[in-house]
Amino acid sequence: MPDDKMTKLEALAREAVDAVKPGVEVAEGVQRADVDAVNRKEERSLYQRRARIHPKRAYGTFRQLKWLIMVMTLGVYYVTPWLRWDRGTGPDQAVLLDLPNRKFYFFFVEIWPQEIYLLTGILIISALALFLFTSLFGRVWCGYSCPQTVWTDLFIAVERYIEGDRNARIRLDKTPWNFSKLSKKFSKHSVWLIISVMTGGAWVFYFRDAPTLLVELATFQAPMAALLFIGIFAFTTYALGGLMREQVCIYMCPWPRIQGAMFDEDSLLVTYRDQRGEPRAAHKKGESWENRGDCIRCRQCVVVCPMGIDIRDGPQLECIHCALCIDACNAVMAKIGRPPNLIGYETFRNLEASKAGDYAPVRFFRPRVIVYGVLIGALSLLMVYALLSRDTLTLSILRDRNPLFVTLSDGTVRNGYTLKIINRAHETRSFRVSITGVSSSKLAIVGEREAIVQVSADDIRSAKVFVSGPPPADGKQSMTITVTDMKDQRTVGEATTFRGPEK
């Protein structure tokens, strides 16, 4: 039958490969074996040779959602280093990891090495959020927003644009090398490499003022470290997103092994509703739907799967829950006039209940979900409090240990201390240094005529301080060194000891 006279249903039936004998083409240049799941559950081996997957394009709600998330995540990644933020002094890049000065700038937040606990807090909250979403909706992170998924999706979109959709790509891979094949492969890998270099390039902009670095790159004056990291990230993006694709998720990533422990019977997972789909069989237009399932064995859910698996085989570690098989199956259900969601987000609890003819509503509020939620809430509040209550002035004191003290000619003893004063304000500040706890003592700051230390805006200053006074009665005495902002009288002190000879 000529293609233009073929109805959509008949076209689908042509891909219903169970009705096709092995060796017979299901489409021009495409054999039945090409339509079987590459990573079939029962045939899977850790040591098997990789079979190439040619995912077909899916159309539907989840595909649209994935496009949207891809545009948003890539947009955030590529655009963020170019956002500016006026801090008065210091760099005006909104997000900057300033390694030489050991500071991390994130819009109005500026994190110093001493405040690394804030970054730790953000990482812990992110991990808990991941646990929470995994418990609720399965591998949504893997399916929609993991960088491996996003870049692989982008690379497959490029491949599809240049080489065509699934069947065209299978045919192209089987075709002997000729000019057309060579030019398509060359174009595809060239675009992949451009994307990879842009990805590596965007990454280094997070570590140095982006406009300055761009000029340095354009004029071949960029530091060797920047070039090295662009090379490393370009290579890893090209290799992981373009060449290795699903292999990264199946064999390299530990997360699928861990998150299996986070699902429970109430997690919403992409599931084939076998109760409704079985017994599966090919279906011809006009035939009855009595005594059979809704699955027509068209394998559209298989051919769109980027992991090369068959969702009808049940839950599998390889499934990244991208939901493209839902879109594919819903399109089929619409064409054959059956209800949607033969494959859909489903809980094990409802799956079991449906076998008994019952319905079990989704339980979102479960102990583990509540625990994750409470922990995220408490930690977030703690972080907000820590951010709001952080001081613009910090003092730390290091006491000299060698020698512990020096006895002067007038019988007094002298102790040495190193003060580290951190001024996080965006203006230069002068601090008066004073001591309490040692009577008749004198304080001197090396290099200063008065007991005053000036610290530049957003800077750290070390000052060597000598305190001399009568020897303490017990060989040591508690003492506090205090610094006071001479402008607003803000004071910070730290306790230390004043030592002399043991009696």
Ligand code: SF4
């Ligand atoms: S589950 Fe849906 S898409 Fe998959 S083979 Fe059956 S009918 Fe086709």
Ligand code: SF4
């Ligand atoms: S089985 Fe479905 S949800 Fe799982 S990876 Fe394949 S297409 Fe995505």
